[in-house]
Amino acid sequence: MKKGIVIIGMMFLSVAMMAQGTVISAYFDQLEDNEDYTKVSVSQKMFSMFTELEAGSDAEKEFLQAVSKLKGLKVIMADSVAEASKMYKKAVADVNKAGYEELMSVKDAEENMQFSIIEKDGIIQELMMVAGGNKRFVMLSLYGEIDLNNISKIAQEMRIEGMEHLGRMEEKHEKHNDTY
């Protein structure tokens, strides 16, 4: 009985640990030596440095506030890989299987995109974006405390390749709200 409780506890713990960045970390490991894919990682330490800065304008203040709550960013991207479409399908399947909640998906002739989140107690803890076209593949995970209203500000200010898609999410989000 006691052993059973321990096993159940460990299962819950493993699910909780899986919550932040595990799927993308697995892809980091898998693609570590593959030069076709660029892997970018920004740690909490880096984000915490923003809290020490003094904001000049209101826009800077909003950006610093948004960024200071982040715990990490990981991006995998490739501009010219033959298996981009296959990678996209596999990544989306892995994200869905890992328990992420689909927030929005965009399908067009050039590129497909899916935004998923992990939410706990009303707070978004991780935002995962997977994008894939004929030759282009992007997987992006932003984790910490995330406010969707500030996503485009973060994307705009940080200027990391791949993050421009996050701005698109807000545009779509607004359009979606206008429709209803």
Added chain:
Amino acid sequence: MKSTTILISLIILLGLSWEIKAQEQPLKDFAEDRKDRKFCFYPSTLRMVNLANNPDFDDLVSGIDKLLIYNLDSTARADKSYKEIITTYQELDFEEYASAYGGGLNFYVYGKENKKETEYIGVVKQDDLLTAFYMRGQIAMNKIPRLIQSMSEGDFINPFDFNLDDFGKNTQDQ
């Protein structure tokens, strides 16, 4: 009593200066025999590279006490020995701040916070350029994206990509 206080103060001062020196020493030890060029900047010389008096640049560098830049030679590129810099500083409790690798780009920044300041160590490898740097002080991170844009517009000399050969050419042309 007075002499004891002076002695203790001296020991503390020496200890602190040794600690600061020790943190840049591993990079020096690695890079001195593998460098093509070396640049050392202090606050006054850092401001000199700001040709267009870009205020963002001044804000960015105002907290930097020292910046050491080594352009490493082809051997360090070929045998990938530059990775030793990262492992050495990991052993000195430097934490990863950011990294990017693959797709022709290798970029690692590690840092360690001390009581008064933060020390950073980094390696950037892209195309034929392999640069390692050590920086001590504080840096306004939110200025970096705008500075990258200014750098491409030629507002100031990119301290990570000096091309000293051009200086000679200009003189000869005249």
